[in-house]
Amino acid sequence: MKTVLITGTSSGIGRAAVLTFQREGWNVIATMRSPEKETELHQLDNVLVTRLDVLDNATILNTVEQGLDRFGQIDVLVNNAGYAVFGTFEMTAEHQTQNMFDTNLFGPMRVLKAVLPHFRNQKSGTVINITSMGGRVTFPACSLYHATKFALEGFTESLAYELLPFNIHAKIVEPGSTATRFVESAQVTQDTITEYSEFVKIGFANWAKNDTMTSTAEQIAAVIYTAATDENDRLRYKAGEDTQLYFQKRQSENDQEYVDYMRQRFIPELLNGSTTLSM
Template identity: 40%
Template sequence: MRQNNKVWLITGCSTGFGREIAIHAINAGYKVIVTARKPETLTDLKKLNEKNVLVLPLDVTDKKQVNEAVQKSIDAFGQIDVLINNAGIGYFSSVEESLEEETRNMFEINFWGLMNMTNAVLPTMRNQKSGHIINFSSIGGLASFPSLGYYHATKYAVEGISESLGQELASFNIKVSLIEPSSFRTDWAGRSSVKTESKIYADTIGMMIQGTEKGSGNEPGNPAKAAEAIIAIVESPNPPLRLLLGQAAYQVATHKYTSLLDTIEEWKETTVTADYE
């Protein structure tokens, strides 16, 4: 195993993308801080490399615990070079029937939790004048579908703030990348999502939710290949702001932006004549 100097801090390592990225980063020779709300689920990751792996409890919505995790990471390895903001949940319901408690909780994790982590590591990265923040968005951060309205809202928020953040941090040599997967075999649509049954839209959204549940575990995306892609952009001298993952992500994104450009051109005259002359 080769020795890499970069230190990774990864959120949400108990399952899915977080676990797979942790395994690949450890096996690639990086020093890795693996975190989860239940750190006992990460003992097997520690065994992969006792010296280079630090296991910490972490709930990204708890600012005190976030700050403690960042400080313990620095105490252990002296720096943080890569932050993987992976922790997140899904929520399925119609917009009209969505429960406020569930949607606010999802924003606390998917958006505010991500920002808690980002703000906690930024002083260290600025002092280092280097770093890479990798924020997990979704193809649902670029295009929307029925039954996921509030989930999309969290991911559109991550997209918008990441764009601004990348511009603000460029002079400190800190990179920002957004990961935009389509359906991957990560249990996101199963255990990691909450669903509110639709009574008003049972024939449409209700059927979509049922279909998603039945398809959970058979998604086309391979988390191991996603982890390899994350390694590749970390090691790239010029990482992308956005990285789509999965054939469906590519197809949805190209259709969305081709259609958008067509609409922009169709209404160009109305658009450009809205200014003062």
């Protein structure tokens, strides 16, 4: 019986992934920051719920130890925990930048470092890093989040070279827009610089207007499950109908054509001098 360790399972994609793997007969180490609040996952067969904050190495090491004690091995790590900061860069506080990278990039790195010795000893393992379509294309007023997800993409792509000789697979799952707590959990920067107000209003309004192909957490979990079980060397798995649109544009057009398309889609009112930001 195989075992998966998943981060950020209190809600959304992580939680749906726990239920998917458990239903498919896996042992699941379901990790979260506040396991004392959990009422459902404790009840499931072959699910171990542990406290793991990706910012806290002691909780990571403790989880890996508990997981190995209970199930004897870990076959797959799903680095899912993450959040977003929305707003323009100039309005973000230093601590928001630090925390964003600490959670979305250094967090997955910390958890992987704790699991890798075990993967190397057993000469097998798969790490699946949950990035985003926002790890390959960008939207307005979201630069910090994109920075973390682009970084996690590059990290994972390079990591895959060094792990393949050990029969360890590094994979990337890129969800599109998904109905979870993600937007309500996001930090929104203080609107401290009024010159950006119009940009933010237009950017978010067009984002909401164009954001119509939302997936469910269960659909993304199904892609994660495929990545964990298809037993091949594939690196990237896009997840969600909206990823097709943006990735197809990104790949089929030259760089400037693609950039122009995205600007027309998200800030048309601010292009060609039709509206200028009040300075």
